[in-house]
Amino acid sequence: MSRLPSRPTEQAGVLTVDVVEDGGDWSTLPDIETLVVIAARAAAAEVSPDTAQSVAIALSCDADIADLNGRFRAKPKPTNVLSFPATKGAEPGFLGDVVLAQETIARESVEQGTPLAHHIQHLVVHGVLHLYGYDHDNNADAEKMEATEIVILSKLGIADPYTDAREPGTNDG
Numbered sequence: 589m590s591r592l593p594s595r596p597t598e599q600a601g602v603l604t605v606d607v608v609e610d611g612g613d614w615s616t617l618p619d620i621e622t623l624v625v626i627a628a629r630a631a632a633a634e635v636s637p638d639t640a641q642s643v644a645i646a647l648s649c650d651a652d653i654a655d656l657n658g659r660f661r662a663k664p665k666p667t668n669v670l671s672f673p674a675t676k677g678a679e680p681g682f683l684g685d686v687v688l689a690q691e692t693i694a695r696e697s698v699e700q701g702t703p704l705a706h707h708i709q710h711l712v713v714h715g716v717l718h719l720y721g722y723d724h725d726n727n728a729d730a731e732k733m734e735a736t737e738i739v740i741l742s743k744l745g746i747a748d749p750y751t752d753a754r755e756p757g758t759n760d761g
Contacts, residue, residue: 603632603716604642611649612690616704620647623705627712627744628686634740635720639681643716646687653689668692669711671718686715706746713740 605625614620650666658664666689673684697707724730738748
């Protein structure tokens with residue numbers, strides 16, 4: 589496990605992001621940590637701009653995600669992103685963990701014709717929004733979450749990922 593340095597800050601409204609690389613081959617994007625931190629902070633700035641908080645983001649692989657997905661969601665298969673909100677007793681301000689699956693994300697990027705960096709940032713935003721309580725269990729919640737993602741992604745210069753014909757909330761993450 590390679591632990592990448594976090595960028596701690598005590599500034600109000602800035603999200604501290606601890607990025608850990610623990611699986612998958614993320615070397616195709618040498619600036620992966622920067623992409624992740626920027627996306628996570630953009631999500632936090634949109635939904636909780638005045639609160640200093642922190643998250644941990646794991647850059648992982650399909651095998652590890654499939655294991656987590658099976659144990660915690662009874663879906664023993666890989667998915668692109670999983671979010672685990674902090675449990676009672678966590679450090680004050682800690683929102684939880686986001687785990688990304690490198691192989692699934694790379695495959696989806698090709699299938700969707702989306703730049704890999706954009707797809708990763710979208711999934712980081714998606715995962716962080718889950719930590720803030722956003723969900724896509726029904727159409728109304730999915731539409732709210734997707735609208736928020738679109739606003740955040742536009743601020744990052746990323747096109748609306750929902751412009752295709754998919755139904756709201758079809759992302760498995």
